[in-house]
Amino acid sequence: MRLSTYEIILPLVGTDEKPIEGYTLLTNGLYGAVDVVPKEDADKLQAGDFAGLPAALRERLMLRGHITRKDEAGELADLKLLSRIFKTIQGRSGVGLVIMPTYDCNFRCPYCFEQHRLKKGQDWLDNTMSDEMIETVFDALKDYRARGYMVNGCSFYGGEPFLAKNLGVVKKIADKCREMDLSMGAITNGYDLETYLDFIEEYKLRSLQVTVDGTAELNDRRRLHKDGLPTYDRILRNVELALQRGVRVNLRVNVGKENLHGMKDLIDDLKARGFIAKEEERAKEEEELRKTDPQAKTKRGQFSYYFKATTDDAHPEKNISEQDTIDEMMKIGFTAEEAVARQSQYNMIWNRMKNLFKKEGYPDFSPAYCGAEMGMLVVDPFGKVFSCWDVVGKDDQATGYIQPGMSRFLWNFNKAKWRTRTVDLIPACQSCPYAFICRGGCASRSSNAYDDYFREFCGEIREIFAFTASRLAGQEWEKRRAAAAAGEASMDACAGELTLSLAGPASRFTEAERAKIMETNSQKEMFDIVKGAAFFPEPE
The missing domain is CATH 3.20.20.70 (Aldolase class I)
Structure with a gap:
């Protein structure tokens, strides 16, 4: 048993901008599980003292993916499995x-x-x-x-x-x-x-x-x-x-x-x-x-x-830095929440997490930073097609073209390269705790930094996530505790599971199904397997 490779442990920050005493935030960057646990138990987790955890909490954290019996290769297999499902069916x-x-x-x-x-x-x-x-x-x-x-x-x-x-x-x-x-x-x-x-x-x-x-x-x-x-x-x-x-x-x-x-x-x-x-x-x-x-x-x-x-x-x-804009807003009187709402990079993560707290769907497991690695088509006046608007006009970066008289776009090898710039295929991202949070970062920024579109670009993701997740989870935790204290919700509703987790759905596939998902080129075949495992909620 070990702590997940993808585990992120952060303080819980209240609406008064002070740490919430006695509690710690756990986020799993692979399965999307966000949980609040007593600080003393978080300390045991970090120390590897899993036997010292209360049995019910240990069971819960295992089911949600925070602690695991899988080795790093086993977790990476889940990362690749989830990425392939997303790319083939949704992306x-x-x-x-x-x-x-x-x-x-x-x-x-x-x-x-x-x-x-x-x-x-x-x-x-x-x-x-x-x-x-x-x-x-x-x-x-x-x-x-x-x-x-x-x-x-x-x-x-x-x-x-x-x-x-x-x-x-x-x-x-x-x-x-x-x-x-x-x-x-x-x-x-x-x-x-x-x-x-x-x-x-x-x-x-x-x-x-x-x-x-x-x-x-x-x-x-x-x-x-x-x-x-x-x-x-x-x-x-x-x-x-x-x-x-x-x-x-x-x-x-x-x-x-x-x-x-x-x-x-x-x-x-x-x-x-x-x-x-x-x-x-x-x-x-x-x-x-x-x-x-x-x-x-x-x-x-x-x-x-x-x-x-x-x-x-x-x-x-x-x-x-992006943090400089947040600091300036707070300096002129914005609350942290108000500042985040006006800062594009922080607000994206804030909104994503806020939706997860509704528990209406599983955490996002897209392995692609943006539409450039998925289905984006930027068509210029001459019929050249690009996957990213940051590279328009750079003919060597065009992914395809179209000419009058055609009825389809014609693609070149650049399209394949853009479509394979995903966290499951970027070596530095494969074992990163922020895999499905950062998703490899911006390809254009990577090119400017390393002269290579297909490397990772981490940017400020760790700092941005720490700021937003600590505060938003702290707000949610305070809200749930207040409701429980007022008798408006049971103590069970105040339990520390703030989101759903992908750990359970990922475990539903048999070894044969996992192998088929990783090898098939048929979207229908994969969809049938995924549907059979009740991986996606049924449409209403």
């Missing part, structure tokens, strides 16, 4: 569609990761997706759907997808999306957004991501117009107009050393311009509407903002 069924109408952009942001495209000249940048190419791309997407893939949405990307001069081509793409009943969204700098207001309403765009990097002086230095024009006031004016048309707007703020201490000024300006108060009013109105119609939406779109530490590989001395 390959969807297509994350991104379409680039053009590579051109009216901004020249100094930290932009697409700087390389400027070397190809303005004539190349001026190209937009032709009518023939649009027709061909959507013929291929219809073929995907006919073969059983889920193609449900499309994101417009660039360059700047919403340049005023390109409204016509964007409409043609949107017409094809509407024919296929695809939801639509966009990542845009917002500068020409007033040209697209009727378009947004007509085509019912679901969301826009728009970026500002501080108030006027800071933003105009970082979100730089190619003609040197100011950008901040125009962007926020257009954001307000877009919200009035009912689209959700996520305002992203890229933060580096230059603008870290400008975060408070930006928030104050958003308040002064009415964004915060109007969003509070909208949320209250929607809450009232949904008392009679659960799907009701307000006429005004939802507004939110969040911060993300900038990665400027050309000037690493300007970079900050």
Whole structure:
């Protein structure tokens, strides 16, 4: 018997930002089990004194995977088994569609990761997706759907997808999306957004991501117009107009050393311009509407903002950590929970764990960091296809292409390489406790750090997980204990199992079934085995 290779042991932090005395948090990064145990028992676990644990607790921790009789090879076999199930049944069924109408952009942001495209000249940048190419791309997407893939949405990307001069081509793409009943969204700098207001309403765009990097002086230095024009006031004016048309707007703020201490000024300006108060009013109105119609939406779109530490590989001395943004928010008065809600990297883990506490489904066991390793298709104006939007315009990184007259995408060896960048196949990740939490990290960041897309990139995952898991689990634990103390729940409801665990489902397969799962190329054959073991909950 031993402590799992994938075990993470953390303090439990209460809402008062102090450790909860007498208790410790256990998280298993393979099976997703999150448990609270008395600190004295956690100390015994770390010391290997399993016989000293109370018998019931020892049994529980074994069933949930925290302690095990499997050797490292046995646990790794479970990692590979779960990864293969996910990749074959869940991860390959969807297509994350991104379409680039053009590579051109009216901004020249100094930290932009697409700087390389400027070397190809303005004539190349001026190209937009032709009518023939649009027709061909959507013929291929219809073929995907006919073969059983889920193609449900499309994101417009660039360059700047919403340049005023390109409204016509964007409409043609949107017409094809509407024919296929695809939801639509966009990542845009917002500068020409007033040209697209009727378009947004007509085509019912679901969301826009728009970026500002501080108030006027800071933003105009970082979100730089190619003609040197100011950008901040125009962007926020257009954001307000877009919200009035009912689209959700996520305002992203890229933060580096230059603008870290400008975060408070930006928030104050958003308040002064009415964004915060109007969003509070909208949320209250929607809450009232949904008392009679659960799907009701307000006429005004939802507004939110969040911060993300900038990665400027050309000037690493300007970079900050994700934790720096959290610290700055807490310094200006945000609670830890409020800060996490406004920080993209922390918020992803926070939301994932919060959903797990509902115990409505098993922990996520995706071995892929993002859609780039699964089903993402980024199609550029020339018909080249990329798996990751961080590498668009780099021809040697294209995973395939399509040409007018074709009805399918043609793939090259790069696609296979991207699809095999998963934790079960990255040596450094195979025995990492954060395997299904980090999932190998960002391939693009790995390339920048090691000149190798297919190495691990750990980044700040340990620090981010420790901060979020300790606090969110602490909140949940305090809530359960308070309910038990008030007689609103039994002491059993206060037990330390905060999530379901994959340890049980993984143990249901016979050796023959495990072997078949690892060798079969038939999705149906694998699905029948998995269904027979009641691995997935039955649909309602």
